[in-house]
Amino acid sequence: MDLRGCDLSGVDLAGFDLRGADLRGARLDGATLHGADLRDARLGAASLAHADAGGARFDRSEGYELVAPGLDARDASFVGADWARARLPGAKLGGACLTGARFDGADLASVDLSPAYAPSGMSVATAPGGTTATPRSLPAVASPLTSGVCTS
Numbered sequence: 001m002d003l004r005g006c007d008l009s010g011v012d013l014a015g016f017d018l019r020g021a022d023l024r025g026a027r028l029d030g031a032t033l034h035g036a037d038l039r040d041a042r043l044g045a046a047s048l049a050h051a052d053a054g055g056a057r058f059d060r061s062e063g064y065e066l067v068a069p070g071l072d073a074r075d076a077s078f079v080g081a082d083w084a085r086a087r088l089p090g091a092k093l094g095g096a097c098l099t100g101a102r103f104d105g106a107d108l109a110s111v112d113l114s115p116a117y118a119p120s121g122m123s124v125a126t127a128p129g130g131t132t133a134t135p136r137s138l139p140a141v142a143s144p145l146t147s148g149v150c151t152s
Contacts, residue, residue, distance in 0.1 A: 018041055036053070044063060049068060055074075084104045091111045
């Protein structure tokens with residue numbers, strides 16, 4: 001599904017199947033993505049400012065330079081996602097499954113990561129001059145996604 005550059009700001013996409021969708025450069029500011037399936041979606045340079053993505057599936061998604069201040073993605077799944085250089089200040093990721101997720105060079109200032117589940121770790125590397133501010137590893141805690149087991 002090609003949605004590159006579309007303005008979907010404020011649109012209710014709760015529960016939508018957007019697997020593999022190309023959303024590069026799209027605007028989803030304030031959109032409702034609660035429970036949406038965005039596995040394998042391409043989100044590079046998209047804007048999800050203050051979007052409600054609680055319980056959404058972002059597994060294996062690509063979000064290079066995604067802009068999402070205030071994103072609410074509590075209890076979402078990011079298994080194997082690559083959101084390098086994403087800007088996520090103030091995002092809420094509590095209860096999220098971050099197994100194998102990459103946030104290299106991302107701006108994670110003031111991101112709420114507790115509790116989050118990352119049994120196989122999560123990659124976070126600070127870009128030169130970057131403002132990445134997050135722990136390099138998270139405690140393995142029970143995830144509400146699949147009765148304490150974080151899978152894709």
